[in-house]
Amino acid sequence: MLLIYCPNCLEYREEEEFSYGGEAHIARPLNPETLSDAQWADYLFFRTNPRGIHHEMWYHATGCRRYFNATRNTVTYEILETYQVGTQPQITGTEA
Amino acid sequence: MKRYSGFSLLKNALSYHENWQKVWRNPTPKKDYDVIIVGGGGHGLATAYYLAKIHGITNVAVVEKGYLGGGNTARNTTIIRSNYLWDEAAQLYELSLKLWEGLSQELNYNVMFSQRGVLNLGHNLQDMRDIERRVNANRLNGIDGEVVTPQRIKEIAPLINISPDSRYPILGASWQPRGGTARHDAVAWGYARGADALGVDMIQQTEVTGIRRKDGAVVGVETSNGFIGARKVACVTAGNSGVVAAMAGLRLPVESRPLQALVSEPIKPCLDTVVMSNAVHGYISQSDKGDLVIGAGVDSYNGYGQRGSFHVVEHTVQAICELFPAFSRVSMNRQWGGIVDTCPDACPIISKTSVDGLYFNCGWGTGGFKATPGSGYVFADTVANDRPHPLAEAFNLDRFNTGALIDEHGAAGVAH
Numbered sequence: 001m002l003l004i005y006c007p008n009c010l011e012y013r014e015e016e017e018f019s020y021g022g023e024a025h026i027a028r029p030l031n032p033e034t035l036s037d038a039q040w041a042d043y044l045f046f047r048t049n050p051r052g053i054h055h056e057m058w059y060h061a062t063g064c065r066r067y068f069n070a071t072r073n074t075v076t077y078e079i080l081e082t083y084q085v086g087t088q089p090q091i092t093g094t095e096a
Numbered sequence: 097m098k099r100y101s102g103f104s105l106l107k108n109a110l111s112y113h114e115n116w117q118k119v120w121r122n123p124t125p126k127k128d129y130d131v132i133i134v135g136g137g138g139h140g141l142a143t144a145y146y147l148a149k150i151h152g153i154t155n156v157a158v159v160e161k162g163y164l165g166g167g168n169t170a171r172n173t174t175i176i177r178s179n180y181l182w183d184e185a186a187q188l189y190e191l192s193l194k195l196w197e198g199l200s201q202e203l204n205y206n207v208m209f210s211q212r213g214v215l216n217l218g219h220n221l222q223d224m225r226d227i228e229r230r231v232n233a234n235r236l237n238g239i240d241g242e243v244v245t246p247q248r249i250k251e252i253a254p255l256i257n258i259s260p261d262s263r264y265p266i267l268g269a270s271w272q273p274r275g276g277t278a279r280h281d282a283v284a285w286g287y288a289r290g291a292d293a294l295g296v297d298m299i300q301q302t303e304v305t306g307i308r309r310k311d312g313a314v315v316g317v318e319t320s321n322g323f324i325g326a327r328k329v330a331c332v333t334a335g336n337s338g339v340v341a342a343m344a345g346l347r348l349p350v351e352s353r354p355l356q357a358l359v360s361e362p363i364k365p366c367l368d369t370v371v372m373s374n375a376v377h378g379y380i381s382q383s384d385k386g387d388l389v390i391g392a393g394v395d396s397y398n399g400y401g402q403r404g405s406f407h408v409v410e411h412t413v414q415a416i417c418e419l420f421p422a423f424s425r426v427s428m429n430r431q432w433g434g435i436v437d438t439c440p441d442a443c444p445i446i447s448k449t450s451v452d453g454l455y456f457n458c459g460w461g462t463g464g465f466k467a468t469p470g471s472g473y474v475f476a477d478t479v480a481n482d483r484p485h486p487l488a489e490a491f492n493l494d495r496f497n498t499g500a501l502i503d504e505h506g507a508a509g510v511a512h
Contacts, residue, residue, distance in 0.1 A: 015405055049351050051338075054398055074398050077397075
């Protein structure tokens with residue numbers, strides 16, 4: 001069970017209150033009509049899936065009902081930070 | 097390789113079972129191989145076996161970072177069935193089921209394949225519509241299956257609760273009598289023994305750390321024990337596929353997730369079939385030694401830690417107690433997690449890549465065990481001939497570009 005700090009509710013809450021939103025910082029293409037099939041596939045299906053630091057979206061379903069981002073280690077599952085959508089993570093890199 | 101038989105058992109009993117031949121050698125790696133298989137799980141070992149057996153390619157090494165069959169092969173719930181909806185998937189899994197049916201004889205190794213049948217329960221009208229559609233599709237593909245009533249389910253699994261008053265009443269099920277379970281370790285060991293006898297080297301405790309390329313083609317792998325050359329490299333690394341692909345500068349459409357399972361204390365035989373439910377999300381069978389083998393759902397988040405969150409286990413056990421109230425007093429003995437690589441369409445990737453001589457067999461997600469023989473069979477053919485096996489063609493990596501996805505979320509609905 002993860003304990004997740006919601007940056008909107010400003011509280012640690014249990015994982016069951018949240019749902020996972022997948023990799024963060026994937027922007028919808030602004031010029032979809034010019035994209036090749038491979039570029040669309042990359043946007044829709046291909047993910048970095050790193051072993052180590054991962055930036056990901058979470059949705060606080062039973063709280064503020066808003067998305068936020070988290071930086072989490074996918075090996076230890078430690079959540080290193082949570083931050084608002086539209087802002088950049090403080091912790092980057094691939095290794096924990 | 098000395099064959100196992102009733103006679104050999106008797107003979108070895110006379111010498112207190114101290115003179116059995118080693119099941120496989122423990123060779124030092126050669127400098128060069130025709131094919132290196134990265135990952136010594138069931139799928140990798142099956143690939144090695146069929147490469148040697150069918151295609152005559154015996155200068156092969158299986159490079160495994162831990163021990164053979166120690167990853168997801170050792171962590172699954174051993175369910176085997178082939179009742180998939182779409183033609184492409186159904187044919188692949190059915191090939192696998194047919195191979196299972198002769199596997200113990202083929203390998204001269206008892207994989208304890210038990211065709212005890214698989215029930216997939218329906219709890220609402222839409223479930224039943226999906227089940228009827230899937231069973232009809234299966235029958236058109238020559239796969240056994242029938243839609244059964246709650247009364248028939250009760251005959252098959254007497255302990256099940258079919259009361260219309262239950263929280264999620266059982267309205268019916270699909271029933272595949274040829275489905276069942278097998279002994280997970282035996283599959284890996286049987287294939288390893290068979291491949292070893294044909295000359296394949298099992299290189300254990302050796303982690304692949306890089307894939308060396310030259311002019312867009314593979315030339316070998318960097319390992320924790322030095323460089324090993326190879327003309328072809330076939331990666332069968334399940335949960336770590338994304339990490340291995342990155343070594344060759346490739347991206348895959350897979351996400352690695354924890355999938356958990358648990359077993360109870362051993363109890364007397366009480367469930368001689370496999371029961372799965374998408375809606376309440378649980379699946380259960382009883383092993384030959386008596387423990388109830390229960391599979392939990394896949395955790396929602398990406399992870400490599402080989403463990404998941406407790407509430408997923410709790411949710412599964414709730415579902416099992418709902419289906420089998422009698423099991424509410426059974427204690428659970430052990431719980432574990434494995435890392436599965438899930439694809440967007442819940443179907444595997446069996447494919448060549450943009451790097452010459454580099455092949456991937458991954459993305460089996462939550463249900464790869466049942467496919468072990470078929471996966472190895474078509475992948476060996478793909479690697480040997482450098483073109484996709486006819487049954488593997490639809491599972492190429494390019495389908496994510498063309499959009500020709502094979503959506504098996506329904507048939508693969510319960511993570512297992």
